[in-house]
Amino acid sequence: MESKRLKRIELVSRMREIDKKLDSLICQKARVSWLKNGDSYTKFYHSSLRRRRLKNEVKGVEVEDQWCEEPSTIRLEAKKLFENRFKTTKDFGVRLDAVEFKSLSL
Numbered sequence: 648m649e650s651k652r653l654k655r656i657e658l659v660s661r662m663r664e665i666d667k668k669l670d671s672l673i674c675q676k677a678r679v680s681w682l683k684n685g686d687s688y689t690k691f692y693h694s695s696l697r698r699r700r701l702k703n704e705v706k707g708v709e710v711e712d713q714w715c716e717e718p719s720t721i722r723l724e725a726k727k728l729f730e731n732r733f734k735t736t737k738d739f740g741v742r743l744d745a746v747e748f749k750s751l752s753l
Contacts (some may be wrong), residue, residue: 705721705725707721708720708721708724708725710724
């Protein structure tokens with residue numbers, strides 16, 4: 648009876664070792680396949696980023712009717728554009744001085 652129990656324990660132990668080796672082998676095969684073939688989603692993601700970066704790249708600006716591709720000039724003109732855009736306020740000529748709005752009383 649004791650020998651059967653010991654034999655069973657030994658068989659279960661060997662089965663677990665074989666299972667670990669099989670898991671390791673499957674992981675190694677998956678890793679080799681990934682290294683060999685790559686990850687298609689990663690390739691797609693990076694190619695999309697590359698396309699978008701090239702599409703959004705500012706190649707140059709027109710300054711006083713001349714095309715300029717110098718990076719420092721592009722930076723300066725971009726800075727001027729945003730400074731002008733955000734510092735000026737537009738007055739549309741609409742006045743609401745005489746208009747009374749309904750309000751809630753407390």
